[in-house]
Amino acid sequence: MPKKVPRVVVFGELMLRLDAAGFNRFVQAENFTARYTGAEANVAVGLSRLGIPAAVVSRVPEHELGQACIDALRRYGVDTEFVLRGGERLGVLYVETGHSQRPSRIIYDRAHSAFSTLKPAEFHWPEILGSAGWLHLSGTAPALGAGPRAAQAAALRFARKHRVKVSYDCNYRSLLWSVAAARRVLPGLIEGIDLFLGTPHDAKTLFGIRGDPASCAQSLREKFSIRHVAFTLREGEHFNVNRLQCLLAGPDGVHQSREYEIHIVDRIGAGDAFAAGMIHSLINGRAGAEAVEFAAAACCLKQSIPGDFALVSAAEVEELAATGNSGRIRR
Amino acid sequence: MPKKVPRVVVFGELMLRLDAAGFNRFVQAENFTARYTGAEANVAVGLSRLGIPAAVVSRVPEHELGQACIDALRRYGVDTEFVLRGGERLGVLYVETGHSQRPSRIIYDRAHSAFSTLKPAEFHWPEILGSAGWLHLSGTAPALGAGPRAAQAAALRFARKHRVKVSYDCNYRSLLWSVAAARRVLPGLIEGIDLFLGTPHDAKTLFGIRGDPASCAQSLREKFSIRHVAFTLREGEHFNVNRLQCLLAGPDGVHQSREYEIHIVDRIGAGDAFAAGMIHSLINGRAGAEAVEFAAAACCLKQSIPGDFALVSAAEVEELAATGNSGRIRR
Amino acid sequence: MPKKVPRVVVFGELMLRLDAAGFNRFVQAENFTARYTGAEANVAVGLSRLGIPAAVVSRVPEHELGQACIDALRRYGVDTEFVLRGGERLGVLYVETGHSQRPSRIIYDRAHSAFSTLKPAEFHWPEILGSAGWLHLSGTAPALGAGPRAAQAAALRFARKHRVKVSYDCNYRSLLWSVAAARRVLPGLIEGIDLFLGTPHDAKTLFGIRGDPASCAQSLREKFSIRHVAFTLREGEHFNVNRLQCLLAGPDGVHQSREYEIHIVDRIGAGDAFAAGMIHSLINGRAGAEAVEFAAAACCLKQSIPGDFALVSAAEVEELAATGNSGRIRR
Amino acid sequence: MPKKVPRVVVFGELMLRLDAAGFNRFVQAENFTARYTGAEANVAVGLSRLGIPAAVVSRVPEHELGQACIDALRRYGVDTEFVLRGGERLGVLYVETGHSQRPSRIIYDRAHSAFSTLKPAEFHWPEILGSAGWLHLSGTAPALGAGPRAAQAAALRFARKHRVKVSYDCNYRSLLWSVAAARRVLPGLIEGIDLFLGTPHDAKTLFGIRGDPASCAQSLREKFSIRHVAFTLREGEHFNVNRLQCLLAGPDGVHQSREYEIHIVDRIGAGDAFAAGMIHSLINGRAGAEAVEFAAAACCLKQSIPGDFALVSAAEVEELAATGNSGRIRR
Amino acid sequence: MPKKVPRVVVFGELMLRLDAAGFNRFVQAENFTARYTGAEANVAVGLSRLGIPAAVVSRVPEHELGQACIDALRRYGVDTEFVLRGGERLGVLYVETGHSQRPSRIIYDRAHSAFSTLKPAEFHWPEILGSAGWLHLSGTAPALGAGPRAAQAAALRFARKHRVKVSYDCNYRSLLWSVAAARRVLPGLIEGIDLFLGTPHDAKTLFGIRGDPASCAQSLREKFSIRHVAFTLREGEHFNVNRLQCLLAGPDGVHQSREYEIHIVDRIGAGDAFAAGMIHSLINGRAGAEAVEFAAAACCLKQSIPGDFALVSAAEVEELAATGNSGRIRR
């Protein structure tokens, strides 16, 4: 290991995710599976399992559920030194898992959370980002309130000034803010970053860019001087089966991954696994087809795993990326 | 809400359904999931969730499992005032869920149940049906013995006389009575009703009507002066995947729904969901294509939900009926 | 049934209770058992199982978890007509069950709930209480905010004016409001009511009344012109074993129940079961020793049942109240 | 192994036992634990685990739940060659486990079972008992109907004639037959047997014998020319804690075991474990104090094990019988 | 039953199989499902359920997990008289179940097991195989060490000498031994046997035979004078869905079964079910197309059942073999 791997820092909310057990509807559920999650934290866990040192910056309440967030991240090797303690409550994400023609339903209970009520001054970015090589952010933080928005902006300013690379996952959530609000805020955030992650639908609704996925990604690169734009393209008529293809537009053109038909165990966190795969590729100097195949394979594998975390090794991702095939039981 | 929604009354047996947990075979099962069910009661629950007031008329033992039947129906808003208490035992339905090429197996333990030993005089139909706009019955009740048969007949007589609309689900069960017995009894019951629910196979074996589904439904309408005949048409080579299409023959001709490929969570109660969807449509003045699409969507969605009850709202059914598509997670 | 049983109406918050499964600590929990609860609603369920018609007045969000609250109450026969829909979130009660020397821990996540943000004008007390014979309230509602406090006061005013009997459970919760605040508010609420429920400790800290339990109860009666004061007296060195004795001070003097040593399955809701038992006794014209034994037995039995609800019949309570003994398996 | 151990044959009903999971009441239960049981079969399993060859004679339906009965017995080494197949249904025993002051509740659903509708001629006792050294019966079989009563009588006649030793467990169940009926039938069955198992309460109500346990046991021996009478003496104020002492009256006088305070996991099958321990002792030539301590220890240990079967080795029983103490973890 | 069915004896290791619950990865698993398994024992259980008497010969430790192996086999009717007790430990097979593109992972912890350290002289083949009509072996035993290899060779010698028919499942496991080692050992073992079970891939890598499956099977028959060669042919891009076709080469030529698309519940034991189906067919005098369809249907049905055992009746297998179709729920 001659080359030191740069450390990735993510900033975002941590939440309790409660899934109605089995395929029960909310009104039937007598048990909930508890997991701790957060779009940006999911990326950190994914990176850590792929071998990239990662740290989460966030804020959770003093109580034991706040502690459990920290424990969940530490378990998978993520640095939690900068997860602050304070605030009143932990945001909750209730999940009812869809199947066949029945869509999943999510009830957000995130308002007034420790993260959404953070004070930007609590985060000392020079200390936090001093040794970081990459900063990963997403579009949920600015949707959560003035505090997170200002803290994210401060982190971005520091990163730009000190040449920390930046990735930004669009992650537009209509339950958190309006399209109009997102259209005002997001352009200023993604200008000049190294990696933008989203979908052609985001490009159209939030940035007014139309066209087929490839040209749309290129337009987005040009319009905001972004180095790489990565899209996930999903289709599917059943909620438990999807077709997934990914796309990367970068300095060497546009590359598309193979298409996977995925039988889904848990689709939440798929985009975060894609982000982790893409950041892993770029940090390791991969580009183009190789990068997009790696990230697509990570995204694909995540969906076979319960919970939000992409608990896959780089070797596992590479094997799928290379062959598109699940192979056989090794025994 | 200017127009008052008519109340639907159903009459039928309530049972304990015990499912071998997971995909275990009966001989492996160390745990059974307990639910309370009944073909007609399932329709009542489905209607209640779709917004139609519904009441169940039945008979359960005095003991706590009898009480649990009542509680299960009340939970989802069904009126249980006319669920009488008495008799010795609650019928049991043991279910082993099939998968892939392995069919589901059901062990009926229904003989000597509180319902099958009811006394027809216990049910005072003028009081029960006085405020009802619709009466739903099915072909399991007359198969269960002289008492249920006579009580059902009395209910039918009252309904016909007082212009309460009547739906009748064929629900032929070979484990309960012979084809010959059903052929003697059923024709007298379905004469002149508003809605008959069944399959082309029922039409052929029980009423001697052949032909393609559409002409078969029309023949059935004509032969028995039935206003609407609704069929479910299923096909499939795997026990956990089915193709479903539905058909409605009425005064304005024959209409077929779109075809769904369904990845099944629990197929029991699908026909009851279809019945609930169809009754909901007719009560709300829908007909033809609109009615059959709504009922097909209800039938489809039910199969993604554990248990016999179609725990879906009218809005959810309408969204699927309109688009045929599961859409995306709302978040 | 010659004498019509008066209907009991309760007003209070409904919440989701999430218990860490097994004896796991919060930081270990991967599963939570979900139940719907509320101090006043628990009393309503207990009364309904004891044979007294009961209705809950509350406010829950529009979403499915709000619906699940309603379903949970209906299941056990409680009238939910006056559970309004609105507001942003459902309060959550996270429970870690103690054992031996380790105390239970509760994390309240109740702020900003649908109930705490209710508008008093939404509740039309003449309609709600018109047919009621008894109104049950508790000290949590005024602790939750100005809206609930005003709504509770309006209900009390109506009850006093129209001679609806009133019971009030002190239910002091230090996590919700300060002793000082409670001391300002509670005296005005309990003046002249028919039944006050609490502990000698409440009497001392909130109303400044000292002395042994019996004289303390009598002083409280006199100070606030309360007809009956009922206390639960608990002791115990292990969190899963308690000694319980109950006391009732009324017009005919002070009566104490036998003492139970209770091996606890779930202690939450014990006080609510006591309240239900006491209200049941008073409505049925029982007083003194008979009333306090019945209520103590209900309180005792509740603690052997998982969840907050006292799912016991009057016959079961009477058997224990009469003998103090669990008897044998009937078979 | 110089001395060949005689084979024990038992005759009795096999049932499905369904326990409401956890300490849930029946009306709360969404899951039932399934086990296969039967008073006499429990003795056979206990004997098999203690090292005595045992066979069950019974009748179960052709379906898979009948097969599961057989599988459950084979699993623990019991011979099932003479479990016949036939009849309509398997009897069911629903169990709600009591705790603290709340008693267990049992709902029997045994009527019309395969066993209760057996034809005595189906059982060829010369073939079945030809190689047997001991026959174990109980008082539930004659309570179940004319068929079982006649078959049991035929087995007894064969045993008496061919000097197969006989044990008979009183097992009086008020839900199955009246005291009056039992008083008519039982005396003829227990005359001259080698071992009677029951309680002083049985002796009083069924055979009119009063007095302290020791003299009562001796009177019973004399009145019916029984070689050994064994009693279990239980007391306890909590449903999950019992005090147990056992007593054996035989040719060498009356012996009482030590008293155990038992923290109960599952009390069903305790008497059957006692019977197995006693038969094991007598077959192995133990008598008096040694025999009753062994049987009491088996009865005690059974109650720490879920399910009806006494899955304990002779070494484990002997260790407890010798010391009265649970010892420590061996590691 | 005029013709007596020959008894099948199998020899092989018994293990504890621990599956990470749900689709959890090993690092997530907090619960493991425990089952007892072994390639050859699975065949014995399958045969027993199909109606053929079967016995397992093996060696397990003295402790309770060793006993549990025996109990698991007895439960399903297998003779365990020759499962010896001794050695230090039970081999463990940890299983992480794959899904979609994620392959299953197996961690073998089999070294130093009771079976791998057996002494060949402990097994007295004349006694064991004296009454046997068929001996089933597999390629895992010789891979486990010198002891098992010698014991298997001794069994084979006895069988050849006394005209006990022999089947041999290739079962090559790269985690147990190298291809080179297997190539040295296996040819000597399969020479002249009645049935060889494997895949074309085995034929190529272990015996150097190439070509399409049919010609490859015929070459294998000829090269080693084997009477029947049976292959399973699997394909599939998802780990939870496979296409399966089977092939049998025998004296009357090569026959292929229909192809199944299988939605997999548990794929482990599929090959053993195939072996059981094939042995069942040959013992019952079936050949060619009929035999291969029966075995393929057994293999297909097994994969819909949790655990390693093919818990299917001959009637169930025949129904699928005849129609290729899962039929409908019987009710």
Next chain:
Amino acid sequence: MPKKVPRVVVFGELMLRLDAAGFNRFVQAENFTARYTGAEANVAVGLSRLGIPAAVVSRVPEHELGQACIDALRRYGVDTEFVLRGGERLGVLYVETGHSQRPSRIIYDRAHSAFSTLKPAEFHWPEILGSAGWLHLSGTAPALGAGPRAAQAAALRFARKHRVKVSYDCNYRSLLWSVAAARRVLPGLIEGIDLFLGTPHDAKTLFGIRGDPASCAQSLREKFSIRHVAFTLREGEHFNVNRLQCLLAGPDGVHQSREYEIHIVDRIGAGDAFAAGMIHSLINGRAGAEAVEFAAAACCLKQSIPGDFALVSAAEVEELAATGNSGRIRR
């Protein structure tokens, strides 16, 4: 935090602990709860939760179960930098939980583990212990083989030389080595250490010291020049209830804690919790009565928590240590 807390390093085996679910016996168990454990690692987790930085030094296999060990420790804040990867297998501890008079049973499957086959040279103690203030060891490591014994000795030598304080838990396990072997090895290891943890029974059998606990502890101190000797004294007739008292002999004499009657959830790890409490006290400058009460309270609380880890905060321990009482639910 003016005074820097010294880092504690522990060295010992990590294992997979598999508990038969519920109170099932091994032969009944169909599910095992999986946890990762190790006597010394349990101390490290306990210290970490009490606020003392702790690191585990060990060796686990390369596979995912080895990784899961590391993850389990990291989750609770323990440093795992020096958990090496290598060797063939992870030791397994199968646990059957006792109850009432039935003792727990443990099956060790530890032979040939990654830890027992470690090479002492793999551990660079200057690097590992360079920054450590305390080294904790136990008597299981030298019992596991020559490698662990030598590595432990090397660690001890380094600690003695560089004035790292040393605690040693006797932890004698008769399943791992003989008393004779332990008597030869242990005296050399505990000479001159700062804290010895054990029982009076250890003192007698391993070091030949008799007398009442207090004098025995003092003799042990003197004989081996140990600064503190800490004993746990347990008694109890039920496996789920124990009486616990603890004792500390140090420079300021002998102090005994209060006695607790403990209703046990999980007794494994109680001694490790005691060790953690004692080390925490000594590091924080507590001595005598205060130290032994703190450690006894930690030991007591651990037994109310599932799993081996003492997941309690210093504040929780202090509250119990101060009052001996569990207090009440805080709400």
